[in-house]
Amino acid sequence: MPNNSVTRLKIQLQEPNPLFTRWLERWLREAEQRNHKSQHKLKQALQALHSYPLPLYSGRECAVLRGFGSTLCQLIDDELRQHKMMASHVMASDTTERYQQQVQQVVEAVQQQQATEAASINKKPKKLTKKAQQEMAAAEERERFVHMDAGSFEIFLLVDTQETSGKNKRVLDQTRSYLQSLVVQHEVRRLTVGDFLWIARDAAGNELVLPYIVERKRMDDLASSIRDGRFHEQKHRLRQCGIPHVIYLIEDYGDNQHVGLPLDSLEQALVNTRIHCGFHVVRTDNHYRSMSYLAGVTRTLVLLYGAKFLHSVDKQSLHPICPSDARVGLLKFRALYEDSARNAQLTVREVFVQQLLQIHSLSLERALAIVERYPTPRLLLDAYAVCETAAEGRRLLASIPCGPLQRPLGEQLSQCIYEFYTNEFN
């Protein structure tokens, strides 16, 4: 029978040593009757023999077992000699033959079973690991079109687990206790963008994100994020996530005078956020008032969206929502979560731009102009390879127009980049 793999058979005999076992049992009985002190050792030996799975062919082999001293082993050998003499040769070889036959039968039975299994294995799918199953479920969820009739879903507030100033549990607990006292239905979850979101969830567990996202900042957080440059990056990520209405919830910190930057600068930054980014900016006095605001928004959204028909859309097909629309297209929560993860993969173009920016006098405008012409390092190297002289290579990028005024990149930068990629140094 064809068998692609070799299977090791493990044959376990039910009674591997019937002869020796019976002899020992007999001797044990005799010893017990006579109350001989040997009964204890015999008992031990018998127990060991019972537990031993392999056939033993002589008394001497029994020596490995517990309770089998030299005397006992000798006894067994003597008994065995007598037994052999008494039984006919045929019977002895019969036993071994029978044993071998039995083993052969077992082997054949197993091989047959394997064959039938192999035949049916093409029909039965392999059992998936738990991780693979989860991956499949996630992929299915990503593809599925979701729609929710009016009234078939609940709306609740989603709070980011890291939503605190100072990132400690105490403040998160305070957030939760305020929300509870304000009777706001909410859940805490890890978010990849924003501090607060609103979700519409139906009975099947589908989750769609309402078109509002809140980033809460206390004035001291605002100051520190401006100083270390995170502020613009955060705003960029909020814009990229696809949610149309971004709300910056700005909470006072005392008199806002000792927050790390002059108050006037912060106020200007907030106005800039409104005018340049189109975000809403809402000011509150303290943490409680902030939560109170969120409670108010939650109530309003429940009223506004409860009677709408919701369905899922991709980020590219999102359009601005008019409050009077009866049908609204929303992002799926999972899609938002995965898309906005901070360490989502970069494209080669992005990495190339970042690399070019490492040169001091290469501004973003210039880097983008170069990448417009040669979108990957390989394409630039190809162009260098085609140049007939080194001088030509050095000049390759010099005339690329950069920025709105279309100023040429310049000889010096062009030369620098050429030398960097083509010279051997160090």
Added chain:
Amino acid sequence: MSKKVENLQKLAIKEQQKRIKPGVCQKYVRLVLDANLLNNSFAQELLHQLNNKELKYDVRKLEMSNCIIWERNVGQHSLVSGVNLDDAWHMENQTLMLLTDRDFQRELNNQTLEFIGAKLHTAFPECRYTVVVPRTRQNRNNHKSHEVNALIEMQLLQDLHVEQLGLAGCDELLALLQRYTKAIAEAPYKHQRAETLHSFKKYLANDKKQCVRVQSGGAASYGRLWQQHLNRLPLVTLEVAESIISHYSCPKRLLDHFDNNTDAVQTLADIKIKRSNGPHPLQTERRIGNVLCSKLHTLYSTRDPNTLI
């Protein structure tokens, strides 16, 4: 297109760029106040302060009363007039409406706040709207919650910015107008910058902290630049970069290695990372790893800029 027109176009762009530069741009922007605002008690003081702060303004009857808009002098080249620019005031896309205490209470009681958005849209289409309302004096009990809810509804249902100010004097209003004017003046410049950044998912403008000054021919600075390049890849730490550099001290060497060896990625992956804290016989040596090396290989060999790393 004739050469003259082309030149004029270039000149126009140049002039425009000059005018939108921060610091200079405010000179070309002015406020336009609706005539009705002058009926307010703080009006004279406000105008006086606007002059003090050198904020240009004009007073006119606007399409909707109690509003403030902004206009920019974009300058107009005409083929006839030559070098000097004519004035051409274009309206900016921000509108501000002021509701005094009395007005606000009246609208609130009549439940007509919900129509403000529509009226603003009609009077000033395609704008973003800010409504200035008096600051609610919130006390412990909830009777101001009616006001608070009205403001939330204005924000969410009508997509209006709501700004709460103390309107007893004109100080807060003046400060707001100053900031708005500055932001509006700088908006085209910021918009231009943002446009290029928008097409990238990652925010690219932040990375200038460790950039390298490269004097032409300076091998030392090129070396540092090479290290910075390697660091741009995610998960490349200092040690990993140094280990790679110890074998391939410049991009050319690494590129040659990729070109000439069929098992280049494997060889690269097997390079051990040198740790700076001495030999550790019991610690397993870390390799650079296949994942990272295939990323490097992809970076330097693909011709499709949208390949993910």
